Amino acid sequence: MDSQKSTKVGIKDVSEAAGVAISTVSHVLNGTAPISDEVRERVLDAARRLGYLAKRQQKGAIASLTTVYLAVPPGNLPHNDLNLVSWTLLTSLTKECKRRNIKLVLHGTGEELNATDIIAGAKAAGASGIILVYDDRPKLLKSLTNSGIPVVLLNGEDPSMSVDTVIPANRYAGRLATEWLLDRGHRRILHLTWRGRSTIKRRLNGFFDAYSERGLPETLGEVLYADSFEPAEAQKALRRFLAERGGMDGCTAIFCASDNLAMGALTALKDAGVKIPDDVALVGFDGVALGDLTHPPLTTISVPLSELAALAVQTLENRLSILGMKHPPCRIELGCQLIERGSGGGIIAR
Template sequence: MDTTDRPKVGIKDVSREAGVALSTVSHVLNGTASISPEVRSRVLEAARRLGYLAKRQQKGSIASLSTIYLAVPPGNVPHVDTNLFSWTLLTALTRECERRGVRVVAHSGGDALNAQEIIEGAKAVYADGIILVYDDNPKLLRALASSGIAVVLLNGEDPSMSVDTVTPGNRYAARLATEWLLSRGHRNILHLTWRGRGTITRRVDGFLDAYRERQLPVDLGRVHIAQGYNPGDGEAAIASLLKEKDGLKGATAIFCASDNLAVGALAALQAHGVRVPEDVTVVGFDGVALGDLTRPPLTTVRVPLQEMAVLALQALENRLSVFGPDHPPCRIELGCKLIERDSAKAI
């Protein structure tokens, strides 16, 4: 039988399947009245089973999200002068929620995120889902995944694939930047990074992948660890190298794992009389506003922060409206773009 011959599913069918009034179904689907979480969940599940949610979502007329619970590690709450990445990402997420009429409730806790506190906080405000930013602690992810609440990890790594994830393609983006440098004659490249989450480790992987792809000795690509990701950490790390007898050990380019580190590296190089890009090329990663303000302007890898915010909400929508709780978790990786400015040149 052709699918066009199948009877169309309507709001009456959802009402009958969920055992509620037509008006209740309408309020749930359009977000026009306060409905108890239990009834709302029953209506959405019935509509999802019948395929009605998918049809409504395709037409852009479904309001399956009314409240999200936002959990951000305390150390990543943005201080604008040093953490433009977090500020830009969270601002994009907040604005997208405002555009969709979705209420955002921010989690407040201690020095570290606690799964039980997040779950209790989300339930207390009748949140439809949780957006967890950055924190990819496996124990935390397992606990949240088993809570029965839809969870999306934004800009983090989940090797166990226990929750939906939205992240930039860190490994591919770092490989892109390194291949760009190699194609311009650089061979001895220093990768300045820090001991961060899995997302930062993927950037190291991509850096080394580029050497392997070109069948170049991997030891030409040196990895240098800074104490942290702030500009001061990048400045201290490069200044320490420059004070050594062999300095940068012949490196003609420094590829930094964040724009913050690149800003610090530029300051250290300038203080020691090393010209950029005449003596050494500098490339950053993140693509936040600092790249336009440095001297010289910073070549960097731009992360699509606005699109990540939109897709995090869309992932929650999909989980609630289309997939349901038993669908395998999805991982969405977004491509990044190299932005060429004056801090880099060919040799």
């Protein structure tokens, strides 16, 4: 169905598609009368297929959410190969706001984010709410909460639960990647990461969760820290590990906390003559780098960045139009998927 046709869908179309009276559709959508489960599901299915539910929702967004103020740490704004996650997320946010006819205003300072400037900028823009990306410093979050302006933290973690949060299920995804490797017979797995934000630490937590769940000693897993998420730093860290240990020291797989790290690991392993996946299996995390173009193609955890962006806007709308400011903050986590490619290899004999 094209977008032009979908905008003309009305309650009559839903009633015809569901085979019920218009009044029945109205009762189902507004909850104004008891309707059987079978009829209710039929009406909702028709309304969903025809795009009528999305249309009703968008009308609410236009009424309550007209302008969004977007605050992003300046280091995440440059458009380059290292910031593919950030730019995919920001591009998705831009597209979602455009689709909903919501004005998106970017916080323009090149300095570290601070609450005073963000609040002043949001008020000057006449923003209905603020979307804060990545920056989950407790002091900043507390100050923004006290502003009275609805805030959604996107791809960050708020232990105090003071603002609404939309985030990938990092701990679950770290466990998913590690379990996948354990299922294939690997036991000594190296987790290549960096001392990043709490979201990165959750991937480390998930790494050890997988061992614990299988009743395996956590000491089988080893952690190697790079100085940052940049591929060059991953190369340095892994080269140092290989030199000090005289090889992989029994590790048959590497789970990297980002695709950037995996790219660096790929180079370091090749330079050392280590074959992937014959000698070592390699798994990344993010799913936005050109993993299908590497040699071998990179097995990775795919993060639903577009869906995260859309949910951030939706969560802000819900706060404004449905929940209100007094409702407790919510935390939404989206599951991630593992994309199997050549670098992960097959099942190994033990």
